[in-house]
Amino acid sequence: MTPPDFEYLRKLFKDHSGLDLSADKQYLIESRLLPLARKCGLAGIPDLVAKIRSGSSQHIVQAVEAMTTNETFFFRDKVPFDHFRDTIMPELLKARAARRAVRIWCAAGSTGQEPYSLAMYLKEMSAALVGWRVEIIATDLSQEVLEKSKAGIYSQFEVQRGLPIQMLVKYFKQSGEFWQINPELRAMVQHRQLNLLHDFSQLGSFDVVFCRNVLIYFDQDTKINVFNRLARLMDTDGFLVLGAAETVVGLTDTFKPVADRRGLYRPSGLRAAGAVTPRLAALAAGH
């Protein structure tokens, strides 16, 4: 890949998905885009870059999707799901007792492992949730990934990463080499395509937001902007769950960490001024 091509792609990915690639990430672009080039019937990356440079929106969209990491597994990191079961839901059962409704957003829902892990835990506590309306909204940048999530079909490898065997037996149906999550659990999750760089206020308000391992690819200003817009969708007794390597500390005052609960944050009640930043507003308007 020529240096101008690399620079061009870096800027393209930054503008379209917030992905902030450092100069040493050329290998990552090559490893993700070569399979895509082949899939598109092109000889290699130079031909793909030519298509992208010519403004082919189909190739641009596919390239952006190919670059966003979708590595995920059931109950990934375990701790956030323990927080969900042992801290978040018990508190919301009290705080929302009058309304009897909880809305959960998986902001990087990917291929469904995270929203379905939450759905399984909700099933396990269904006795306490009789008469409650619990919504899980899973969004992702990639339509291809969302389709996989909707289908809820996983390979033997995928169901063995983090999913306890008892849950596999209980909530999945075997079909040859594949396992499909039960219709009842699939019905608990709604899917929407969404770019976090764009306005997401139309999703409504949320009590719980899982936003794990997606902001790490964004630059600092973009992170702050997303946090501030998330805070506007949440009441102060809501919960934000971030990935193990992520924090709001030093970035924004709109969320504060929950003591002794790694990765768990609550809105502080402070609202950052302004709507979306001009740069992001311009970007969003362009789509």
Next chain:
Amino acid sequence: MKTCLVVDDSGVVRKIARRILEGMGFTVIEAEDGAVALEACKRAMPEAVLLDWNMPVMDGFEFLVQLRRLPGGDQPKVVFCTTENGIDHISRALHAGANEYIMKPFDKDIVIAKFQEVGLIALDAPTEA
């Protein structure tokens, strides 16, 4: 150091499992069928058993049933590791007291995930590559 008994009639599988488990910090002992494994358990109970299903002399299921009847035989965490990947086999194994179940083919990530699941290793356990 925790001990894991690897029970499989394939020497190749035992070798692969040994490499993965030693990388996870386990002392590994091997047995080529359920009967040999049961004798090993009578001598000294391991903390973990990685257990194939189909083997000559005594299969994995029969071994598990016998193990759970031994004094202290309720202690080892038993993780099946087998090509028997049907839901009927999985249910039978769990009913007989298996703690986890790996469907072959397996890799290091799956073994780590399953061993974490049953509490044999910590969630953030460092492993050699």
